[in-house]
Structures are given as C-alpha cells and as structure tokens.
Amino acid sequence: MKILWLFAHPDHRSLNGALKTEGLRTLEAHGHQHQLSDLYAMKWNPLVDAADYDHDPTDRLLVGEAAERAHATGHLSPDIASEQQKLAWADTLVLQFPLWWYGMPAILKGWFDRVFVKGFAFGHTDPATGRPQRYGEGPLAGKRALVVVTAGARAATLGPRGVNGDLNDLLFPLQHGTLWYTGIAVVPPLLIPSADRTTPDAYATAATCLRHRLLTLPTTDPLPFRHQNTGDYDDNLLLHPHLTPTPPTGPAAHYTTTPPPNSP
Structure with missing residues (x-):
C-alpha cells in the first residue's frame, strides 16, 4: 500500500499521537509506503481565501470557479498543490482525529475545503453519458479510506441505540458526502x-x-454505499421507491445493505 496518513490532533503526547506512531511503525514493518500530513505540526491553514487561487481580491470570489480555474492552470497555492500530490501518489487514505462536537476538528475540515477542489477531486463527467461522476465514480475512484476516530464516549453510546447516535451516521458527511462522493471506497471506521x-x-x-x-x-x-450512476437513483437523483429500506429515509437509505457494527 501507499498510504497518506492525515492526522489532526494538537498534541503528540495524546492517545491519538501514540496510535499514529504505532500505526506508522506497523506499516513500515510490513513494507508499506506512507506519507504523513500532520496538520497541526504543519500549521495548516484551514481557511479558503482568494490567495489560494491567485485571484484578484477586488473581484467577487466564486470559490468553485476560481478553484477549478487555478487547478487547471497550475495557479493553486503551493500548500494545496503539495497535498494534492500526496493524495495522487497514495492508493489509501487514513484519516485520524478525535471526535469533537460530533465531527472532525476544524483544521481537518479546512483541509478538505482547500484540497478537494473542482477538477481535482470532483467535477468530471462520463464522456459516454454526460452524467457527473460522483458517489462511487470520479477522479479519486480506485482509492480507499479508513477513518480512525477517538471519542470520549463509551462505544455503546455511539451505536444504533446510543444517545450520541450511530457512529456511521455521525461520519456520514465525511464518509459518504466527501470520500464516496469523489469515488473513494470507505471501509468501516475504527472507533x-x-x-x-x-x-x-x-x-x-x-x-x-x-x-x-x-x-x-x-x-x-x-x-456498502449505493452508486449514483448504476440505476438506484432516478434522473432527479432520488432513490427509486422500490429500493427504500427500513427506515425509509436518512443515511440508511443510501446503503445497499446494513453496514457492519462499529469496530471495538
């Protein structure tokens, strides 16, 4: 494997820091290659700005258009281009972070905001059909990802009947709406x-x-996320009624089968 390890915790002496060290040591011991993006150590800037795209600050910033143009012309900020090169090199992405207020730390959200720009991570169409390539297809298809997340809560409280909500539901915006959207297959998270x-x-x-x-x-x-372009959704991107599971709405509707329970 060629792994990009994306790490978002401010203290290397933490549980997260110890697990990151153990994980990288394991990969090295078994002959896998890796690159590390330690966002806090890098002092990663999580804020989207006109300077990311060499954009005239006096003009209105339409982020999608500016980012796509900058990517196509090689004018993305060097820190963004460097992270894109790492991801292009990798076949696997490991995302490690603490669960803060039911989501990932802001610095990691900002990595996706700045790195996953149109033209690089999404925005491609199927030349045969003209349909957008997303949710199982796209520029990053063929890669896979693992989310490693720590939480202060007990495991059972992040399960289907837990007060905190099921972990896969909490991670749905990341695992389905970001990774799967760009074509990356996502294995069950490690809690x-x-x-x-x-x-x-x-x-x-x-x-x-x-x-x-x-x-x-x-x-x-x-x-087992559903693909957008294999017939499960109609032309308005609504799930066909005959495919509706129980319960009929929410994240559960977008799996072909029930996802496995959280890892211990």
Whole structure:
C-alpha cells in the first residue's frame, strides 16, 4: 500500500499521537509506503481565501470557479498543490482525529475545503453519458479510506441505540458526502472509545485493533454505499421507491445493505 496518513490532533503526547506512531511503525514493518500530513505540526491553514487561487481580491470570489480555474492552470497555492500530490501518489487514505462536537476538528475540515477542489477531486463527467461522476465514480475512484476516530464516549453510546447516535451516521458527511462522493471506497471506521479514560490495557487493545485494521485494509469490504450512476437513483437523483429500506429515509437509505457494527 501507499498510504497518506492525515492526522489532526494538537498534541503528540495524546492517545491519538501514540496510535499514529504505532500505526506508522506497523506499516513500515510490513513494507508499506506512507506519507504523513500532520496538520497541526504543519500549521495548516484551514481557511479558503482568494490567495489560494491567485485571484484578484477586488473581484467577487466564486470559490468553485476560481478553484477549478487555478487547478487547471497550475495557479493553486503551493500548500494545496503539495497535498494534492500526496493524495495522487497514495492508493489509501487514513484519516485520524478525535471526535469533537460530533465531527472532525476544524483544521481537518479546512483541509478538505482547500484540497478537494473542482477538477481535482470532483467535477468530471462520463464522456459516454454526460452524467457527473460522483458517489462511487470520479477522479479519486480506485482509492480507499479508513477513518480512525477517538471519542470520549463509551462505544455503546455511539451505536444504533446510543444517545450520541450511530457512529456511521455521525461520519456520514465525511464518509459518504466527501470520500464516496469523489469515488473513494470507505471501509468501516475504527472507533477508539473512552479516550479520556484510557488504561494501559485499553491502549494495548486499541493498538492491536489498529494494527489489524491497517494490515487487513486492502481486503476489508467497504461500506456498502449505493452508486449514483448504476440505476438506484432516478434522473432527479432520488432513490427509486422500490429500493427504500427500513427506515425509509436518512443515511440508511443510501446503503445497499446494513453496514457492519462499529469496530471495538
């Protein structure tokens, strides 16, 4: 594998920092290549700005158009272009972060806002049909991703009946709306629960789970998201009624089968 490890935690002495070190060591020991984007250490700028696209600040900034034009002409900000080169090189993306207020840290959201620009991560059409290539197709199709997330909550509270909501539902905007949208297949996430109460035994269990998930990543079945362009959706991109599962709405409707339960 050629892995881009995207890391978003401000303290290397944290549980996240220890797991990141263990994960990279595991990859190296088994002959896999990796590059690391440690966003806090890089002091990554998460804010979209006209300067990202060499855009005249006196003109109105239409982000999609400006980003697509800058990508096509080679005028993207160097830090954005560097991250795109890493992702183009990789066949696998590992995203590691703590769950903060039911989502990823702002610095990581800003990485996607700035790096996943039109023309690079989306905005392509099928030359045969003219249909947009997204949700299972697109420029990044053929890659796969694993989300490794720590949470202060107990595992059961991030399950189907937990007060915090099911983890796959919380991660739906990232796993389905960002990664799958651009064609990246997403394997089930790895949850490390009770992060603020980790004991040596709990850490050993988490490290073992991480090593296993990394080494089996190429053969793990991805989450069974529906493809946009294989007949499940009509011309208005609405799911055909006969495919409606139970419950009939929300994230569950966009899986072909029930996703597997959260990893321990």
